[in-house]
Amino acid sequence: MVSSSVSGTEPRRVTIHDVARSAGVSRQTVSRALNDKGEIDGTTKQRVLDAARALGYRPSRFARGLVRQDTTTIGLVIPDLLNPFFTEVAAAALEAARARGWHVVVYDTADRAEEELGTLQVIGSQVDAVVGYFSCPEDELELFTRGMPVVLIGREHHSARFSSIRIDGEEGVHAAVAHLVAAGHTRIGMLDHQARAEPSVRYEWFTAAAASYGIDPDLVVGADQSADGGGTALRTLLAAHPDVTAILTFNDIIAIGALREARRIGRSVPRDLAVIGFDGLQLGALVEPPLSSVALDTRRLGALAIDQVARLLTGVDPLTADDLVVRAELRLGESA
Amino acid sequence: MVSSSVSGTEPRRVTIHDVARSAGVSRQTVSRALNDKGEIDGTTKQRVLDAARALGYRPSRFARGLVRQDTTTIGLVIPDLLNPFFTEVAAAALEAARARGWHVVVYDTADRAEEELGTLQVIGSQVDAVVGYFSCPEDELELFTRGMPVVLIGREHHSARFSSIRIDGEEGVHAAVAHLVAAGHTRIGMLDHQARAEPSVRYEWFTAAAASYGIDPDLVVGADQSADGGGTALRTLLAAHPDVTAILTFNDIIAIGALREARRIGRSVPRDLAVIGFDGLQLGALVEPPLSSVALDTRRLGALAIDQVARLLTGVDPLTADDLVVRAELRLGESA
DNA sequence: ATGTCATCCGTGAACGTTCACGTGAGCGCT
């Protein structure tokens, strides 16, 4: 039962003063009662509490935050929460933040540059630090996050203003290629991420590994970052190169789409087509066959990001680039 | 609750006053420059901006929030972000909140009562309203959210303080049973959620539907809310009732685990075992075979919750229980 | 009666920002 007032009137907030007046005490006494401080009589405390409840009083977080600066809030910016990889990273970050008693405001930019920009414009006045994925140029980022610690994930940075956590899949991808080669594959394709103009870093790892085994690295096609995108890309790849017997993918979602497509066109995995993804999502264990993947520890990723934020916030001992690395390693399922 | 304080010297915040002094103007002029208000000369504005940057000034969100109450922040509480159902709900809520320019603080309680309690204790002083899942008793909820709008999801409430969004799967489950009966099934099992002591509402829908078709509703076994839990439960169910040819599950995750287990024990789906889940997760389209499910529109669920929060916040036209319903309906994949 | 002490409570000030005003300079017009 909401206390009804005629619509149109300004509802003026119930303040600590109102409670004080109603209980016949001072502000300070109300504050004491509500915050469980000492120096207050039991009966008056109860009286204040009753008055507060009767008036529906709720302290202003702004006023409180202004005077005691003990709460830290960080902003987590991700392109798409429905992408399981980001879900895992977000969950990990939330867990690490909770352990510190921090609050996390989550922004899903829906993979759209304008939403990302909009987020940047408002986030500065809402949080104490930012961690997440950004696709905008650094100077723009710099502009809006001025004075705040910023931890980037999976992105190189040039400005000294930012920290970034590097994802190192070089060895993992190498191991994946080695695994495929050992299984007799010689025509290995890759379903890369197509959003960017230039090929991805993961593709470069692939070419490097392929080169060391004398494998042709040019069997590559761009894929939309979704299961459907993976399916479509696999079809395209096989149409151009029917002799491909194994593929690496930019990430697990694409790989899962490829698995599904392979089943549709009657290619048995891993017999007719070996598939190795990237990310090592929990989801990979649910599909058939269980996905092999160059897996990275998303939990550590999130924890590392939060840890670095903590260091930047206090200014003590920030980690250097060498420490801010999460290495991915080959984890075999049954798809390769 | 644990607030880590910085050891050492407190670096005293740089305020708008410092910028003003440094630029040789007044606070108000600084405010004008930073907020792009008019009534300021171009050169002084630039001077102020330079001074602000030089000092590393960043406005206090508390002070700003105190004076202009234009930002609303809501708290979203979920038991487990890694559970795809909650991921979808969270994504939907984030989207709806973004459309309103709201900020969302996300709390993952990790399915633990103590974390939920801890969240409740701090959330009151951080947000303007709360939406989410809670497992604690109503009076406890009431205690901590006093004076705030609260929208519960998928939970009945008795106190008038709360709104809750009801998930109505009665017709959908009925349709699912009807579908199975039409396909010739007579022994239909259910993998229910086992966490609660009493059977779930979804099981009650099942018994009701089963009754109307003269089907034995007692082929039920509790499952942990995970893929592994679904697999284990299916094994238990089939051990007790080998003649079961179709199952409904509490949710899609359990169903997906059942699918995997069926494959392991050599039961072909849907030929040897028909499976129908609940939730209609996007994930269901990725598994083999694509999952049939009593699907609910998670996007609408999130949007509805946010919409109701908006109404409660402004006090105009809050929706009633009859409107706060999301109906689930049978969506056929290939698993039944 | 006086001092000592603990308990309970109130008063200004501060936190950092924006809003509603006020002010003075400069300019053009009658």
Add this chain to the structure above:
DNA sequence: AGCGCTCACGTGAACGTTCACGGATGACAT
């Protein structure tokens, strides 16, 4: 000269809470 207007900027006040004090009251001992 006087009036009115615009432009650029400054000044007190307000937002709602907590902190650092200080004061009043009574109990108890001296």
